[in-house]
Amino acid sequence: MSNRSQTLRPLGSWLEHHLPKVVLAPSFIAVLVFVYGFIGWTAWVSLTRSKLLPKYEIHGTIQYERLFAAPRWDVAMNNLFIFGGLFIVISMILGLILAILLDQNIRTEGAIRTIYLYPMALSMIVTGTAWKWILNPGLGIEATVRGWGFETFSFNWLVDPDMAIYTIVIAAIWQSSGFVMALFLAGLRSVDTEIIRAAQVDGIPTWRVYTAIIIPSMAPIFLSAFIVLSHLAVKSFDLVIALTGGGPGFASDLPATYMYAMAFSRGDIGQAASSAMVMMGVVFTIVVPYLYSELRAKND
């Protein structure tokens, strides 16, 4: 008996020391293999001439040369910057305005908040399909307004190759600005009320309170919203597929739809891998400075 408790005690203290590691190990290994392992695998494949099935013989940067020579990839990257820029900026502005308006101690705040947040609960496929009908010139807004007697009214962005990407911006903003609103609302509520009261006692107008005190103190929330929205933008796929299918032609292609076409429709895995690596590069240029600033803030 005493012998057993002697062997148990070191085991117990070992467990006490190592329990967190033991518990975290499976998810750590899963992340190591399924995230970093496969990033490494994709990087490798992007250097090969893989077609239908992955091959592992390195052929240098041929896939990247092909990628940057492809006009369709140019269109996809330009669209990413148009879409990403407008989507992030407008979602944040709209979200902030909605949050400030909701912050005025209005009676039905709970209900209104739910209504604005609701689009986030829809899948992108549903959003895309609904907006496809709304924006279709023969069925949606254009047909309705013409039906009211404004025969010359035209709103055909969905079928105009130069404007199609903006329809995706509209649908994406509709989907996400409620979520940004919720983020900002939480931020507004977390600002120290003492400071606001002090400002009010000093007779500072409300708009000055917002621009000079509340919004500057919400900087971390802006950063979080930016990070969340920008990775949503880079990996956007389902919305494009449902709304425009990448068309007209490939005018509203995004990098993710380009990668899908190469990997699954055209049997060109090497090309798809190289486009995936470039997409990851874009995400890194956004996320790495953020992580860096976070880590530095912690060390200070």
Added chain:
Amino acid sequence: MTKSVFAAVSAVALCAASVAVAEPKAEVLHWWTSGGEAKSVAVLQQEFSDAGGTWTDMPVAGGGGDAAMSALRARVLAGNAPTAVQLKGPAIQEWYEEGVLADISKVAEAEGWADVLPASIAAHMKCEGTWCAAPVNVHRVDWIWANADVLEANGIEMPQTWEEFNAAAEKLQAAGIIPLAHGGQAWQDATVFEAVALGILGPDGFRKAFVDLDEATLTSPEMIAVFDQMRKMRGFVDPNFPGRDWNLATAMVMNGEAAFQIMGDWAKGEFLAAGKVPGDDFLCASVPGDGFLYNVDSFAMFDVDGDDSVAGQELLAKLVVGQSFQKVFNLNKGSIPARTDVALDDFDSCAHLSSKEMAESSDNGSLLPSYAHGMALRGAQSGAITDVVTSHFNSDMSSQEAVEQLAAAIANSL
């Protein structure tokens, strides 16, 4: 007691094993999941089990076969390929080069496939001289469908040249009818493009451009003329065409909203399903110009282990090319049999026309693979061409610029 249980179990196991050896089995991966297509596959399934086989159905719907191809890739990488897979065109040779296809020459020679299949279609079924796939049907791609009443009301005949087509289209436009029903999806743009290209380049030019990828032909003045005609076609389409599905475009022809549609003979299935009569309610004709563009569905046979699977594969290959299946399947699907010796009594007039012109063009060498439907080129090359075609069709790109981009895109895709 234990001994007798053991004996019983091993007896059962032995029985099971002997049954398995005797019984051909096949696992078939395909994406024929919609109404008429599913019915067509059920026919094959029935014949297979009537011949004593066990059929494991593996339908993977979605993405025009993309989903099925992903499933296939996973199965092959896992070393567990299905017995037969719905594959077509150069994709068969692409998989052969991965070293995963079986040799079914034994069946093909015993059944005399070489004698009953048109030579250019038979060539698709061979991998470096051995048979590795079985053809199911022949879809003709270069059809032009028309609403008979609309043409009659406007005094228009089925066009024999592209000039006639343009004249007819302008007349229809003046009468307030959409001349060409079209859906703005890349593959549909490509379908119209290759029909125009066949008419203007002629069969030899088409072969040089889209089978041999000859740069001189791709950048020739004739190719510029093809893009010029595509620009005209763009003017004959209604403004709401982007993203429209092909069957909705067919419906526009059916209800008289539009006059013509250029589409493969799967469109016939839509007309027939709506109770329309060929020659009476709707007309079918080959697009202006010579030649015949085919889209042949086939089953590629993958390397499988085990006598029962090999037996199943051979039985399946035999049935697929057999007279009765070729007839019943194609009646359901709207295509024509790949073998030329099937009696066509039950088929409609469009199928008769298709069969007659297939035989003629097979004789004079103008029986050509469809590039838009993945019969002529591998995915990367045909995709590169389609990118240029759809980009030209949907923008104000000049024909000269399109031809230059075409040559560059093909060079980049190799």
